[in-house]
Amino acid sequence: MSLIPLMLDPKEREVLVVGETDAALRRLAQVRRWSARVRHAQNPTPSELAEAALVFVATEDDDRNAALAAHLRARGVPVHVHDRPDLGTVAMPAVVERGDVLVAISTRGSAPVLARRLKEKIDQLMPARLGSLTRLLDGFRDSVRAVLPGFEPRRRFWESIVDGPAGAAALAGNEAKARELVVAALNGRGARHNAGIVHLIGGGPGDPELLTLKAHRVLQDADVILHDELITPAILQRVRQDATRIDVGKRKGRHAMPQAEVNALMVRLARDGKRVARLKGGDPFVFGRGGEELEHLRAAGIDVQVVPGVTAAAGCAASAGFPLTHRDIASTLTLVTGHGKNGEPAADWRALAATGGTLAIYMGLTHAAVIARSLREAGMSADTPVAIIVNGTRDDERVAAGTLGSLPRLAAGEGGKGPALIVIGDVVRLAPAWSEIERLEAAS
Numbered sequence: 001m002s003l004i005p006l007m008l009d010p011k012e013r014e015v016l017v018v019g020e021t022d023a024a025l026r027r028l029a030q031v032r033r034w035s036a037r038v039r040h041a042q043n044p045t046p047s048e049l050a051e052a053a054l055v056f057v058a059t060e061d062d063d064r065n066a067a068l069a070a071h072l073r074a075r076g077v078p079v080h081v082h083d084r085p086d087l088g089t090v091a092m093p094a095v096v097e098r099g100d101v102l103v104a105i106s107t108r109g110s111a112p113v114l115a116r117r118l119k120e121k122i123d124q125l126m127p128a129r130l131g132s133l134t135r136l137l138d139g140f141r142d143s144v145r146a147v148l149p150g151f152e153p154r155r156r157f158w159e160s161i162v163d164g165p166a167g168a169a170a171l172a173g174n175e176a177k178a179r180e181l182v183v184a185a186l187n188g189r190g191a192r193h194n195a196g197i198v199h200l201i202g203g204g205p206g207d208p209e210l211l212t213l214k215a216h217r218v219l220q221d222a223d224v225i226l227h228d229e230l231i232t233p234a235i236l237q238r239v240r241q242d243a244t245r246i247d248v249g250k251r252k253g254r255h256a257m258p259q260a261e262v263n264a265l266m267v268r269l270a271r272d273g274k275r276v277a278r279l280k281g282g283d284p285f286v287f288g289r290g291g292e293e294l295e296h297l298r299a300a301g302i303d304v305q306v307v308p309g310v311t312a313a314a315g316c317a318a319s320a321g322f323p324l325t326h327r328d329i330a331s332t333l334t335l336v337t338g339h340g341k342n343g344e345p346a347a348d349w350r351a352l353a354a355t356g357g358t359l360a361i362y363m364g365l366t367h368a369a370v371i372a373r374s375l376r377e378a379g380m381s382a383d384t385p386v387a388i389i390v391n392g393t394r395d396d397e398r399v400a401a402g403t404l405g406s407l408p409r410l411a412a413g414e415g416g417k418g419p420a421l422i423v424i425g426d427v428v429r430l431a432p433a434w435s436e437i438e439r440l441e442a443a444s
């Protein structure tokens with residue numbers, strides 16, 4: 001069987017759905033989303049059938065379905081029979097829609113499950129706001145044709161809009177800015193329109209499946225990717241493979257590129273018209289210097305957008321199997337850095353000990369002894385449960401659990417194995433690793 005792909009506009013004719021089954025009702029609801037010219041007909045007359053633009057057949061009776069299909073085929077009326085592609089003359093594709101953009105997937109009716117899986121994948125790849133982008137392009141069609149009558153210049157213009165900051169603004173939901181950028185480009189004030197853009201992207205704690213759909217899409221579009229050493233090879237496999245990659249976390253041996261150099265590089269690349277992905281571990285705005293980079297880029301007049309990521313606390317807790325808050329156990333969650341601007345942590349330990357909630361301490365392993373002592377001096381009990389999660393969400397994740405009293409010893413054992421998060425609070429008791437500790441304590 002060979003199929004010809006096409007999209008149907010029934011115009012003044014009707015689409016009929018024949019049958020009383022659930023499949024018929026689902027089909028009716030589906031087709032109504034696309035066209036008002038659809039009618040549910042339990043017992044259509046021969047003339048209703050002959051005049052239909054298309055008939056969906058889904059009655060309970062297989063023989064009736066076959067007879068209706070034969071009748072329609074003989075009269076040249078396109079027909080679709082539920083679950084019997086061999087009887088019909090049309091196949092219904094799986095569909096992914098974003099506004100006016102419609103992607104249809106067909107396996108000639110032979111593998112609907114495969115079509116659904118493909119649909120899920122395409123659905124993940126298609127930006128949620130593609131509809132805004134098509135609206136934007138449609139709205140400017142006449143003006144662009146008037147300003148650029150030639151086909152080639154017009155094509156290049158549209159490419160630069162779709163691939164440039166105007167397209168990015170539309171996909172980010174900022175339609176006003178997108179329109180402003182198209183108008184500027186049309187008026188020849190195209191300096192900004194040729195300029196690049198920087199996305200500050202959160203890559204999550206390591207598991208590539210924790211990348212957001214948005215991060216994934218932007219990483220597929222980027223010309224240059226500047227990434228930290230926290231970004232795992234598994235995540236780098238998901239970025240556009242011909243993009244230039246710069247590891248700003250490990251230049252010159254083990255030393256990271258100084259922040260001022262990273263800032264200057266991002267500005268230079270964006271001014272060269274590049275789409276720059278600044279890919280950071282976790283979330284860019286949680287101890288990730290995303291705030292500093294944002295300020296710098298804004299001050300330099302560079303377009304910048306932020307794509308949040310799963311921060312280490314969320315990823316590690318999920319992976320280690322305990323919640324960060326709990327209605328009966330912890331009503332606050334405080335994210336703390338264990339590495340102050342000048343090294344030693346500079347936190348208000350008394351205030352932290354007084355929350356009674358959960359503390360998630362980033363970059364705290366080196367100073368774990370100071371942290372434990374300071375919290376105990378501030379009144380926190382030495383029995384407070386503690387977990388250290390190293391390489392959270394990655395294949396080599398390790399979870400060590402103990403108490404505030406044993407934190408210095410635990411931390412000494414976990415040092416140098418990878419990024420580590422310390423979580424302090426009663427929620428840790430809900431971790432599977434905690435029941436093992438209680439079992440061992442009970443046995444000793």
Ligand SMILES: C[S@@+](CC[C@H](N)C(=O)[O-])C[C@H]1O[C@@H](n2cnc3c(N)ncnc32)[C@H](O)[C@@H]1O
Nearest residue numbers: 205282283286288311312362363392419420421
């Ligand atoms: C510079 S901070 C960046 C935090 C990141 N922006 C975030 O939102 O997760 C680096 C620290 O985050 C924590 N971290 C990041 N990824 C981690 C992981 N996979 N497992 C455990 N801790 C992690 C560690 O405390 C590490 O020292």
